[in-house]
Amino acid sequence: MTDLSATTGVTDRPSGTAQQTGTTPDAIQQFLDRQRPETPCLVVDLAQVRNRYRQLRTALPDARICYAVKANPTPEVVGELVGLGASFDVASPGEIDLCLAKGAAPESISYGNTIKKRRDIARAHAQGVRLFATDSAADLANIAEVAPGAQVFCRVLVDNEGSRTPFGRKFGCLPETAVELLVRARDLGLDAFGVSFHIGSQQLEPTAWEHGIDAARRVFAGCAEHGLRLRMVNLGGGLPAAYTQSAPPLADYVRRIEESLDRHFGAERPELLVEPGRFVVGDAGVLRSEVVLVTDSCDGESRWVYLDIGRYNGLAETEGEAITYRLRTSRDGDPVGPVVLAGPTCDGDDVLYQRTRYELPRTLRGGDWVDLLSAGAYTASYSSVGFNGFAPLPTHCVDGDQQP
Amino acid sequence: MTDLSATTGVTDRPSGTAQQTGTTPDAIQQFLDRQRPETPCLVVDLAQVRNRYRQLRTALPDARICYAVKANPTPEVVGELVGLGASFDVASPGEIDLCLAKGAAPESISYGNTIKKRRDIARAHAQGVRLFATDSAADLANIAEVAPGAQVFCRVLVDNEGSRTPFGRKFGCLPETAVELLVRARDLGLDAFGVSFHIGSQQLEPTAWEHGIDAARRVFAGCAEHGLRLRMVNLGGGLPAAYTQSAPPLADYVRRIEESLDRHFGAERPELLVEPGRFVVGDAGVLRSEVVLVTDSCDGESRWVYLDIGRYNGLAETEGEAITYRLRTSRDGDPVGPVVLAGPTCDGDDVLYQRTRYELPRTLRGGDWVDLLSAGAYTASYSSVGFNGFAPLPTHCVDGDQQP
Known part of the structure; x- marks a missing residue:
């Protein structure tokens, strides 16, 4: 994926492509709320x-x-x-x-x-x-x-x-x-x-x-x-x-x-x-991740949010920050501030967004969840077999037409 | 891995780091010759x-x-x-x-x-x-x-x-x-x-x-x-x-x-x-791959050699051409010429070396093998679970001290 110039991302801003689907919009959300699956995982409707x-x-x-x-x-x-x-x-x-x-x-x-x-x-x-x-x-x-x-x-x-x-x-x-x-x-x-x-x-x-x-x-x-x-x-x-x-x-x-x-x-x-x-x-999948840690950078000028999903267990398309996912968090509604987003491995390149501006709730902390929206394409199949000992990204399927 | 400026690679040039190991140097070679394992695969001594x-x-x-x-x-x-x-x-x-x-x-x-x-x-x-x-x-x-x-x-x-x-x-x-x-x-x-x-x-x-x-x-x-x-x-x-x-x-x-x-x-x-x-x-492993196809580029100015190993099934460290493996082929000894080396997937980024100069035998063709030397580190564990439907890179272990 090619390294494009910096772009601006924000939390959960609906994109122009969002098509009306006509299905229950929250079948995935319901699954996540009820099943509370182990993270990280991809849920496809x-x-x-x-x-x-x-x-x-x-x-x-x-x-x-x-x-x-x-x-x-x-x-x-x-x-x-x-x-x-x-x-x-x-x-x-x-x-x-x-x-x-x-x-x-x-x-x-x-x-x-x-x-x-x-x-x-x-x-x-x-x-x-x-x-x-x-x-x-x-x-x-x-x-x-x-x-x-x-x-x-x-x-x-x-x-x-x-x-x-x-x-x-x-x-x-x-x-x-x-x-x-x-x-x-x-x-x-x-x-x-x-x-x-x-x-x-x-x-x-x-x-x-x-x-x-x-x-x-x-x-x-x-x-x-x-x-x-x-x-x-x-x-x-x-x-x-x-x-x-x-x-x-x-x-x-x-x-x-x-x-x-x-x-x-x-x-x-x-x-x-x-x-x-x-x-x-793409739009049929939500990738749920957990916040591992939130830290201040060594110069105190940026806040780093480390997720349990990264470039080597599903987010390969963040290479060069080419694909910028919309995000949703368990603290949405709280005041936000800029963050650097990174993955969980000991690899220095396992950084998701450093140039792309993302703002997330200032209250975010380890144990909270962050959902990457429209993550149904080119994620789970790119996942490594076990780089750094982390398991590949599992996929759960739900069906919004079969909801009660 | 960071995109460094172009470097020059050549076929199988021994590097200054090559330490004398004292073990049978060709335990891996013997395994490859005798077992003819399915490619791609990593063999570790x-x-x-x-x-x-x-x-x-x-x-x-x-x-x-x-x-x-x-x-x-x-x-x-x-x-x-x-x-x-x-x-x-x-x-x-x-x-x-x-x-x-x-x-x-x-x-x-x-x-x-x-x-x-x-x-x-x-x-x-x-x-x-x-x-x-x-x-x-x-x-x-x-x-x-x-x-x-x-x-x-x-x-x-x-x-x-x-x-x-x-x-x-x-x-x-x-x-x-x-x-x-x-x-x-x-x-x-x-x-x-x-x-x-x-x-x-x-x-x-x-x-x-x-x-x-x-x-x-x-x-x-x-x-x-x-x-x-x-x-x-x-x-x-x-x-x-x-x-x-x-x-x-x-x-x-x-x-x-x-x-x-x-x-x-x-x-x-x-x-x-x-x-x-x-x-x-690193130096204890050899990655054997097979040539899938050799083609001329669309402008006729370069020869592309496609291997059955690429960035998504083991060669993640070729990102940015950071790690430049020494190569050995089944046609070594024949006259060589410059090549672009690429992997087998439908991904445009699955190109191994384009700026780094590699020269391989002009006689190389589909079905020949290419060994990547010193490939024991950061290869198999980076391999994707199945991007483009290709299986993860398997590892075979041999023991040069146990040779007959």
Whole structure:
């Protein structure tokens, strides 16, 4: 995650992305109040997951929605989405096994990682997976050899400006290379299906997809010159969750995407695929932590609040302070003051927010709780197996539609 | 880990720290050749762990050696060190349980984390742990209440210049605050034992301990003015493993430390405690990975080598390219060229070395292996539970003294 310039966070400020969910808003709160689970823990409301999926289904009725399993691979979450008819974007054999175990059909799975072992491609193909991402000649050759006849889409590199967690240059090729690869795919007996791109996760600029849709159009045109008619554009992920920074509502994203599609494809509109992860599960989770200790810094100029959750047991996305969670505490309502927030390990880098301004109740002390809101995505699965001897972050699922 | 300026790494260049171990150097290699374990995996040679412990025992005969369990909590490693009479620096209840389970005496355990829940202090005390670090009034009050009569040492903040992984300002207080806290500790009925500091892990400058020993002397003097005679200086960790950058030999560190102790304490030499982690286990481990894919970058100007090990399944210390491992490949001897090294996940930040220059054989391809040398510390325990569906890094132990 990239180190962005300092931003300002405040306690529990509702972000512009907060969508009306229609489910009991406090199913998670009720669970926390009644069960008082050991901390730290993540609580996910499956009703909110369903609701988000349906919102997106309504907003993009023609798109195939592939849930990005990496965002939250909790089996109950995957199972809910199987039940709703979702497709799945997977990164590894482990994620394929998980989806199949939860009842997903192999044809609902898109192997979206461009970095795949040859034997993992063969294994996926043997399991019935038929759709693969690629962005290199070496990977394409492997797919052609061990997954004959499979569908492939080629990932192009696009500008990630506006993203809180941009991708750098690890994935994607130039549009002209994509044309070469897709033509070669056809010549190798594969189904050259389309183009994908990713404008960066937690993308706060709805116009960002324009870059990718324009690039996709150029790849479509280039392939057409070789007599190859592509049919699909994979819009990737990027739709936001509600952190401290305001994000536009879903409708704004959809409108801009539709405008770009009209501009570049007109009546020749391709099939669409989207890979939401954070958007589906981010706002559906609350991470409860306990205050370990509150101290004054050595210079007496700042107050440090140490939580039992940190960068190595769930909050990996606080690296570079990229993702700034909204907070709620057991002392809300008391007068607040600025704090530095840090995790519980002996690691000097296990500091959550030092440049981002957070204000928490001055009365906060060891034993109080602090909830990190919208923490359903990219938390528990990042957790270390036991760095410093701390256990991985457990996940509890509740269902706001099943409340009494 | 801090983002340092670009450095130059090369393949398998022996570093100045490489100590003669006296054990069969290739016990790990033999295991890898014979067993061909699934990759990625870490292989640790217990003979090299023993050897390193004994080197340090000889070099610092008067110091109490507390192995920093966080560096590698593999039960076999902890068990070996229990057998050698080591003490243990622990960060959490989990690490205390591990040490006790492997036969460590409670009085051999130092609870070195200054960030402790009150109930975890009580639990440790009930288990027989009697030595605690502190650096704040809040933590000290907890210790006094739930671990009455315990020994405490106070951590002071010192300059970390020269460290590849400096601590920032998360831990430690000013020397004058340490005096206040230690005097208060005495007044609360605790045994105010001494002072600790940490000059940063992988410290390449043997004179770095001077800062901390000088600070400790000032705390001793300040406490003496209150009629409190401290008895112990905890020199922390910082001794290096053999990565691509040269590090001085152990003797240089010991000589500089002894000089500082003589200068500041003279005949009033305190008891010493050291907390080596990386030095004990770093060079004892080899991490075997497999090449997933080799590609040309989108601009055709760089070659990317993707391994099945990355930042999220073991190589957390490549963050900011802080730790630069020496590499060995199955194609060594073939002509080399520059590469970017990256991990297997769909995360754009899962890139190991992009600014650090690494050169690997031009013949390298998917299915070949790449060994990361001196990877025994801060690898497996950092591994995520399953980010992107990849399993945590397993550890295999061998014993070079038990070879046929």
